Amino acid sequence: xxxxxxxxxxxxxxxxxxxxxxxxxxxxxxxxxxxxxxxxxxxxxxxxxxxxxxxxxxxxxxxxxxxxxxxxxxxxxxxxxxxxxxxxxxxxxxxxxxxxxxxxxxxxxxxxxxxxxxxxxxxxxxxxxxxxxxxxxxxxxxxxxxxxxxxxxxxxxxxxxxxxxxxxxxxxxxxxxxxxxxxxxxxxxxxxxxxxxxxxxxxxxxxxxxxxxxxxxxxxxxxxxxxxxxxxxxxxxxxxxxxxxxxxxxxxxxxxxxxxxxxxxxxxxxxxxxxxxxxxxxxxxxxxxxxxxxxxxxxxxxxxxxxxxxxxxxxxxxxxxxxxxxxxxxxxxxxxxxxxxxx
Numbered sequence: 001x002x003x004x005x006x007x008x009x010x011x012x013x014x015x016x017x018x019x020x021x022x023x024x025x026x027x028x029x030x031x032x033x034x035x036x037x038x039x040x041x042x043x044x045x046x047x048x049x050x051x052x053x054x055x056x057x058x059x060x061x062x063x064x065x066x067x068x069x070x071x072x073x074x075x076x077x078x079x080x081x082x083x084x085x086x087x088x089x090x091x092x093x094x095x096x097x098x099x100x101x102x103x104x105x106x107x108x109x110x111x112x113x114x115x116x117x118x119x120x121x122x123x124x125x126x127x128x129x130x131x132x133x134x135x136x137x138x139x140x141x142x143x144x145x146x147x148x149x150x151x152x153x154x155x156x157x158x159x160x161x162x163x164x165x166x167x168x169x170x171x172x173x174x175x176x177x178x179x180x181x182x183x184x185x186x187x188x189x190x191x192x193x194x195x196x197x198x199x200x201x202x203x204x205x206x207x208x209x210x211x212x213x214x215x216x217x218x219x220x221x222x223x224x225x226x227x228x229x230x231x232x233x234x235x236x237x238x239x240x241x242x243x244x245x246x247x248x249x250x251x252x253x254x255x256x257x258x259x260x261x262x263x264x265x266x267x268x269x270x271x272x273x274x275x276x277x278x279x280x281x282x283x284x285x286x287x288x289x290x291x292x293x294x295x296x297x298x299x300x301x302x303x304x305x306x307x308x309x310x311x312x313x314x315x316x317x318x319x320x321x322x323x324x325x326x327x328x329x330x331x332x333x334x335x336x337x338x339x340x341x342x343x
Contacts, residue, residue: 021066021299024057025074028298029291042201044139045167047294048160051301058302070299072147076261078292079144079231083268084277084285086229090222098341099226101334102197106230109135109327116322120315125149126158128238130165130316134323137228138166138200143296144231147261148239158316160300165320166200173324174204178211188212189341192219197227197331200324219341232265 032046057063091099113131114124129149133142142162149155177199181191191212199205202224209220268285271277277285334340 018066018069020060021057021063021068022070023066024054024063024302025051025067025070025295025298028054028301029294032294032298042167042171042204043290043294044163044201044297047298048163048167048301051298051303052160054302067299067302070295071303074292074299075143075147075296078289078296079140079147079235080261080264080268081285081289081292082140082228082231083265084272084282084289086225086269086272088269088273091226091229094222094226095340097338098193098223101331101338101340102223102226103230105197105327105330105334106135106227106234108330109323110234112326113319113323116319120319122315122319123154125155126316126319129155129158129162130319131323132234132238133162133166134169134200134320134327135227136231136234137202137224138170139163139297140201140228140293141231141234142166143293143300144235145238148235149242156300156303161316162320163297163300165317169320169324170199170201170204173199173328174208174211177328178208181212184336186335187342188215189219190335190339191341192216192221193223193341194331194335196220196223198324198328199224202228229269232269 028047028050031050032043035041035046036043058067094102110128110131113129113134114127117124117127117130129142129145132145133139135141139162142159146155146159146162177195178191181194186194192209192215195208195212195216196205196219199208199220202221205220205224206217209217272282
């Protein structure tokens with residue numbers, strides 16, 4: 001009986017510690033969802049902007065722990081749940097040439113990001129984060145990569161800028177790329193590979209594909225899921241690179257070689273490949289993942305000062321635009337030269 005009471009007291013203490021900050025993030029997530037569903041626009045961007053407006057909350061001692069909890073633990077849950085949507089069969093359906101093209105595009109975009117960051121006087125961490133978010137899956141990749149980078153104020157600010165940049169660029173691509181496809185006269189398969197291989201965020205990929213045709217939308221979504229799958233090895237590599245560089249941590253607390261949330265991602269992907277998840281479970285996990293990412297974005301916004309964000313200047317924006325143009329040109333050239341999706 002005493003152990004039950006002790007457990008209950010511990011849970012109550014946890015709730016009282018984290019509930020205030022967690023409640024703030026939940027309110028922001030609900031408001032962002034309402035805005036996106038009733039007035040259109042990107043849900044994650046709404047959550048980010050609302051979080052920035054409530055930056056003063058992070059200085060409140062009662063709210064800080066709950067906000068930090070959303071920014072780290074809830075973020076990792078959201079990233080891990082992305083694995084439910086991906087199966088080995090889906091990846092194999094793309095064909096080895098398409099997969100190789102996407103893999104090369106990813107590597108070159110990240111390398112370009114690091115190189116441009118150095119040219120602009122930015123850090124390697126900023127190059128990795130920008131290149132990874134453009135090359136893989138936009139805001140989700142930015143948040144996942146930031147989770148294994150050194151937790152500095154500079155990296156937190158740049159992560160927020162990455163979320164804004166890739167969201168805005170994804171929206172512009174969703175509008176402009178279908179026009180480019182129609183002008184080039186690409187077929188549905190080629191169009192889907194181009195859209196799925198270049199647009200940053202999943203929602204904009206699906207929307208752009210459906211503008212062309214249902215077939216293009218399906219292909220674009222599948223290609224995008226393949227890019228999401230590549231998030232795991234990229235974040236694993238970055239985690240290994242920085243596992244002993246986490247500020248304020250001891251050797252025992254350093255980031256493990258395979259962080260738990262990435263291991264969960266892999267396990268869920270393998271279970272999905274075995275057909276153990278029903279469509280309803282996949283849909284529920286996808287919605288939960290999205291909710292976790294919205295909460296994490298809200299927390300990241302609260303933790304960041306808009307004034308500090310503006311101090312980053314014009315160089316990071318040029319960095320994101322340059323990477324976006326590069327991956328678009330590279331994938332388009334591969335589609336045209338190798339005739340990907342032409343069958």
